[in-house]
Amino acid sequence: MLNKLALSGIKNRLRDYIVLFSGLIISSAIFYMFMALATNKSFITNNAAGSNAKIVFMFGAVLLMIITFVYVSYANSFLLSMRKRDYATFMMLGAKGSKISQLIFIETITIGITATAVGIIAGVGLTAGVGNALINMLGVSSKNFSAFYFPAIVDTLAFFMIVFLIASLVNAIKMSKKPILELLHSNQIPNRNKTKFSIQILQTIIGIGSLAVGYWAMASIKDLKLSALPIALVAIVIGSYLLFNAVVVVIINLLKRNLNFANKNLRNFTLSQINFRIHSYTMILSTVSILFALALGAITVGMGFKNEIPEIADKGVTYDVVTHSQDTQTKKLTSKLTGVKEQVTYTYKVAGNEVYFINTEFNDNPILYPKRDSRGLISDNKYEKITPKSMSKNETEYSYALIDLINGVTDYENTKINFVTKTSFSQLSGKPQTFTTFKLKDFQTNLKQAKQIQMHENKLFPKSDLYGSSKYDMYEQNMGLLGGLAFMGYFLGLAFLAMLASTLMFKILAGADYDKGRYRMLKRMGVRQSLLKNSIRSELAVLFGLPAALGIVHVLFGLQFFKILLIDPYAGIMLPFIAFIIIYLIYYLITVWLYEKIVMND
Amino acid sequence: MNAKKVVEINEVTKTYGKKNQKQYQALKGVSFEVESGEFVGIMGASGSGKTTLLNILSTLDKPTSGSVKINGNDVTELKGNQLADFRSSEIGFIFQDFNLLESLTARENIALPLSLQNVSPKEIAPKVESIAKTLGIESILDSYPTEVSGGQKQRIAAARALVHNPSVLFGDEPTGALDSQSATELLDTMRKLNEQQQVSILLVTHDPYSASYAKRILFIKDGQIGTELTRGDKSQQDFYQEILVELGTFQD
Incomplete structure (x- = not known):
């Protein structure tokens, strides 16, 4: 009976589940793809600078794990937001808390296992496609590279199982602890920002200050040596967080005070929506801005390495x-x-x-x-x-x-x-x-x-x-070394981008259910459809745009870091930026489309 | 008194369900009129079709046949943006569940219909202040809906519904979620608005006490208008008794 209930829950909201499902499939596919490379020692040592590459890949794997974990927990809260009412109804009908917990557990795990399994299959395909495309593009040796790599499958399965196990436990505990009424109404209550203006100003100053420290640390890598990395990381994380927590709120409030601006159409509503969200979004927005920077940085640096292969050869030998x-x-x-x-x-x-x-x-x-x-x-x-x-x-x-x-x-x-x-x-x-x-x-x-x-x-x-002394030999040696680094840059960049954009997407979609009522109300009041859509688009544009903008600034300063490795880290910067923004834009458009479907559909 | 008609509905029917499926007729030819400055109550039990009627009146739903005119405009012929604009300029709503936007302060909620019509901020401020004064909510204008009581919420909703001077105010069980004191206060305010400012009100309710504030009551049952009661010179207490008696016989 319980299984039947759980499965029928999935059947009833197939469309929402398809969104959730495809997101999870993408994340496990990417995870597999990365693992297929990162854990394939012979491929790495064959291509890049040996032990260095291993460190970079390990670092990448840890980052990927963190973001996957964040991603799965957001996907889960999306799942929970969809099912909350159903669960509350079951409880009202007299289902015991333990039964509900069991139900949630079964549901979450079922979705997790299925998505991971499909994701791994998709990942094998993706690895074959994307991996080979990158290998061809960069001219890296494809020896030892295989799309189907058993240890990676084991790693992916194990990791996702653990993540889903944790997620379903958290979901189950969350549901069984909360009173029914609160479940039905949670998230609808806005947390009015009661922070004093002076404290917000202080936060703003500290935020910008720590960003400055972070950027300075990256630019001074030559003096600070290895300690530049942790200083920059901590300072930038703190800076981004405070920036979103205070600066954006201050700006919105200033805009709202400008009545000529705010009292037009739905602007006041849109601003309030953003304001209302920013607080619960501070964490994710700062995370996204940093991941955005990492992803974009990885691709830019990867491209930089690739572009410098001929340049280094050119500048290394006099005669062609x-x-x-x-x-x-x-x-x-x-x-x-x-x-x-x-x-x-x-x-x-x-x-x-x-x-x-x-x-x-x-x-x-x-x-x-x-x-x-x-x-x-x-x-x-x-x-x-x-x-x-x-x-x-x-x-x-x-x-x-x-x-x-x-x-x-x-x-x-x-x-x-x-x-x-x-x-x-x-x-x-x-x-x-x-x-x-x-x-x-x-x-x-x-x-x-x-x-x-x-x-x-x-x-x-x-x-x-x-x-070994001709220009061609030089070129080939660099290709092996820098090409491997470039490959990693592209790969990490794409993986991060896909994950972070979908994390943001899920966070937004998880809230969409609660926004339904607001839009219905506005429609009743006689707000034009076009105005509603405009409001949704601008709100989401701000939520997507802010971390992207900050991320880009992070990258521009962060590239200073690579001055020790690259001749000119800023050369050819436009191409990765544009490519990146286009992919990011596609995610934005998909989110808008899905969000509109959820809130306007009645 | 000017006998302009703000609401004219003629032989309105509403059928749910597709042609070859099982159909259900919620409204079976309803006709009535509301004159400018009237306070009309529509009473009926659950399933009588009163919600369907209100949805059609408020242009949220379309009738299967018949015509609905509000302030002389046939709303059944309006579509898309025209319909939205009509709704935002001619109609005010108050719902049982307030329907306030909780991310906006009371002031911002009330100003919203004016912002939608792109009224300049200079004109908005005094209008909001004046309607807030009428409804006695000046002191809570900068609070958020979650920070005020149910009665206050409904007053904010009423202020929002009236700030743009609509032709008619529709109330869908506006006292449904209020305690008796707040309900009485709201109804008193509505009566005051009706008597002093000639606001046309159409109130849908199943509560005889709320209905007794109206000057005329239409009873709806199984999709048709049955009896009609007029208060005339009767005291509210007498009218209330009359409604109760009518309800007693009407239910049979």
């Missing part, structure tokens, strides 16, 4: 392509290079520890020696020219640079570079060899050709000392 003693195949391959700015061939002979170059070749086209900054990157195309005359200026470094370019010399220290005239060069014993340098307009577009040339060079000189 260098070939040695070209054969017909090399010539064929180099002819395919596009946008060649400069192509110079140098001739040399190696005799023991002596290397000979022709001085006219160097006078005509000096080899460029880059000036490097503290990170070993070439700073702003600043080069010194290596010519027979300038050689004495920095003999050791210059000769190392030249030895890097030629084939067949491994002893850097004892090799001597000589510049001779063309005639004396031809009289020297030994076979003349050549190397050809290419400077290209855009290395990135020539990636395929560069790879082919590199492979051919490796074939021509299998035991050479050239390996």
Whole structure:
């Protein structure tokens, strides 16, 4: 009988349950997707900087667990808000508290298990799709990556079971402790904000102050070292909380006092709705703003890493392509290079520890020696020219640079570079060899050709000392390292975004049931449908917009943090921001749609 | 006295249920008129069709056939925004459960109908003050609905219903959730509004005491108007007795 009651409860409100259900499915699918990567040690170590990656993934997993937990508890309160009246009716009919608790328990667990199971199946599909798309996009090695990963399934199931167990216990206790009448009317009573204005102002000042401290800590990572992270985290959490608790309320009250603004259409009602909500929303809004920042930050940094792969390669090596003693195949391959700015061939002979170059070749086209900054990157195309005359200026470094370019010399220290005239060069014993340098307009577009040339060079000189010094090699190494980081950034970012937006969505939808009466009342009073919709849209826009705006500010300051890792963390910032806002907007629109369906439907 | 008609309803029927399903006729041809400045009560037991009638009068529901004119406008022909605008300008409501917006203060609740018509804030303030004075709620204007008593809530609701000078005030069991003293106070106020400010009132109730405040009472039973009582020069006490007697015979 009890099971039947519980199941019929689900049947009766199928639409609302579909919302709840799809949300839970999404969250468990994302959780699985993340776990499939995070717990797959061979995939991580294969791709990113070993132990560092593990820490990042662990950190990500903990964050994901926290947000999943918050998410499930909101989803649960949504569930409870839907069923409250039914439960109260059962109680009025004489059902015992323990029976009701049992009922809630069965219902919550049933929903939890089903959603998790479906979510894992969806997660396998999602992992295959999204994971592979990201892998292709970033050119990360897909070795060891598999959509179906058994330990991840176990982890996901176990985690969700625990979360749902806790949630259903909390639900059951909540229901059985409260008097029936309170259950029927809870949440309808507004908590009038009785905080004194002066205290609110104080909160505002402290809030903005701690945000400033947090932002400063992130910008001063070089001085503060590792302690910057906890300082920033604590200060920003406190700052966000106080900001929502006080600043928004102060602003709304100021708006309400401006009667010319407030006394138009439903504005006063909309403002009050927001005011009414803000208090119970302070927690979730500050959480969302921080998660928003983390998600957006992860994606921005991920993109930053990806964008800097060619830049780091570009700034690490002077010449885009260098070939040695070209054969017909090399010539064929180099002819395919596009946008060649400069192509110079140098001739040399190696005799023991002596290397000979022709001085006219160097006078005509000096080899460029880059000036490097503290990170070993070439700073702003600043080069010194290596010519027979300038050689004495920095003999050791210059000769190392030249030895890097030629084939067949491994002893850097004892090799001597000589510049001779063309005639004396031809009289020297030994076979003349050549190397050809290419400077290209855009290395990135020539990636395929560069790879082919590199492979051919490796074939021509299998035991050479050239390996690892070309731009292409540099590019490939960075791809493995930074690509892995970028992959993680995207992944974490998307996962957080999906979760946080749906958390907010559920928090709002959970309250929708109580708002029904208000909108019905306004409709009766003769409020136009369009005005009602406007009011709903602006209210939700504020609830969605505020944490997003604060989140964006968090990110803008937070990127300071990555100055130690990235050349310019702010480069190409628009793309992730726009993509992120579009996804977030879609969540907003879905929430508006669902909310309108709930409150306007009668 | 100007005998303008604020409510004219003619042969109104309302049938629930679709054609090929089991149908139920809630109203079976109801006709009556309310003149400007009248205080009319509609009495009937549960299931008599009085709620359906009020819903149709207040344009929340549409009749299956017949016409409903309020202040000369046929409301059955209004749709969407026109209907909403008509409701917000011509009709005032008071419900049993107050229907106040608890996120707004009393003042804001009362001002809402004016804000909806985009009346300037300068004009809103004195209008709210004056109606609040009439209803004796000046002192609680800045309180929230949850902070005042039931009687006060209903006065706030009445102020909200009247602040924009509607053609007619509809009351749906407005005293239903009030204690007897608050109920009497509210009814006295309604009578005062009717007598001194010529507010047209249509009160739907099943409570004979509330109904005895009206000048004319229509009895509705099984979807039809049966008897009609007029108070005339009778004292309220006598009229009350007459209602009780009528109810006694009417129920049979």
